[in-house]
Amino acid sequence: MTKPIAVLDSQWRRHDELFTSEDFARLGEMCELVWAKSDPIPASVLAENLGKMRFYLSALPTLDANQIAAAKNLQAVIELYGAFPDTVDYAACFEHKIEVLATGPGMRGSVAEMAVAMALSAGRGLVEEHELFRTGGEHWLNDNPKTDFTMFGQSIGFVGFGQIAREISRLLAPFSPKIAAYDPWLDPAEAAKLGVKLASLEEVAKTSRVFFVTAAPTKTNKGLVDAATIAKLQPGALVVLVSRAHLIDFDALVAAAEAKRIKAAIDVFPVEPLAENHILRKLPNVILSPHRAAAVTGGRQLMGKLIVADIKRMLDGQPPANLQRARPEHVLDLAGVQHSKKLESMAEERE
Structure with missing residues (x-):
């Protein structure tokens, strides 16, 4: 049975910073990992896997409306920094029913x-x-x-x-x-x-x-x-x-x-x-304290545990329940996220 593709672009985050060895192994058992290096993913590698990936894990996920439309199999964008990024077109994700998940709960x-x-x-x-x-x-x-x-x-x-x-x-x-x-x-x-x-x-x-x-x-x-x-x-x-x-x-x-x-x-x-x-x-x-509340050995590995748990849920046909799920009415108010008429109308529909 072919495993779903997960593009893992941790950038400056080390894998052992995000995952215990057991959780990283579980992720690899569930998904075929692409890139999975601590350097930023080349644009060519992301483009090559855009239409195939089911999960996109990145410390700074960057997807515009055209990329999201081309990502036919994408089920979830999972950021690895700890907050919703301003580099994702949320309206396009919501329109295509793609989850955008933040790992803040893991800190x-x-x-x-x-x-x-x-x-x-x-x-x-x-x-x-x-x-x-x-x-x-x-x-x-x-x-x-x-x-x-x-x-x-x-x-x-x-x-x-x-x-x-x-x-x-x-x-x-x-x-x-x-x-x-x-x-x-x-x-x-x-x-x-x-x-x-x-x-x-x-x-x-x-x-x-x-x-x-x-x-x-x-x-x-x-x-x-x-x-x-x-x-x-x-x-x-x-x-x-x-x-x-x-x-x-x-x-x-x-x-x-x-x-x-x-x-x-x-x-x-x-x-x-x-x-x-x-x-x-x-x-x-x-x-x-020099901005190190989360900076302790193992202090961010709950992020990996929650990622693995939610990917398992999504593969089983259930919604994610551990990471923070983006919602139009909340994302619209996040610092750094750009307004759009489409996003505003989606937020109004949920009120």
Whole structure:
């Protein structure tokens, strides 16, 4: 029996970064792998397989309407970066009933682990006291009541309650926190099942001791957490930024931390790397991470596991259930994705 063709163009991603050896072997058992190298696929190789491939896996999949029309057997485009790309004609994919799948859910464990580690470290003053040890200024047996707090029973807020936020919430469950979230996309019934209170952004900011920014960037949420929202944070609140700096007024965040109104734990920045003379490097109430929340050995291999699981489902005639599925109404709002009249009409039809 002929196996379906899967073009694998991981580009800068290594295969062992995305897949365990067992999952990569399973992928090869299910599909005939084409290219499957860590260098970008030559245009000639993609063109040669365009009409034959059933799955197109790429760190930066690029398909225009003409290519999609020629890809007669294509069932799914699976990106390998972690977010929906702006290099795919989504309207054409939807028209031809081609799934576009994002592997962001495969980073939920590693990113959530880092977010929780940063929150616990900041709440208990671990990094601050560690640095004070270097100069002999540590506080022996001190509660540090003005800066430190426990996570037990704490009020925790989220901006965006997607895969990462849900995994953070799951990891924090033993602390019995009170969780609220601002997420206009989350169905209230689903929120109730997840045990999260949906609230306005203002209410979440006012009531949260720990304020996680975990939403995906869209056209409409740039600077969503603005200076007014940051001003509503309670004194001593901790802001944990692990999604994208796109969502926050970064200058206002820095100013609030510099004034010692709040604490911050930051993994992503508007400009990377952070300037060597940036004030954040000098603030003792800030924990900094160089955009490596997902960067740990094995930390992205859940992506491969979910890819293999969803390809298996599709080969069995079932819809994908593990990766994030593109939908017209959501894709239309994603930062970087171009509008088109066809895509807009598809989104309107689903409302």
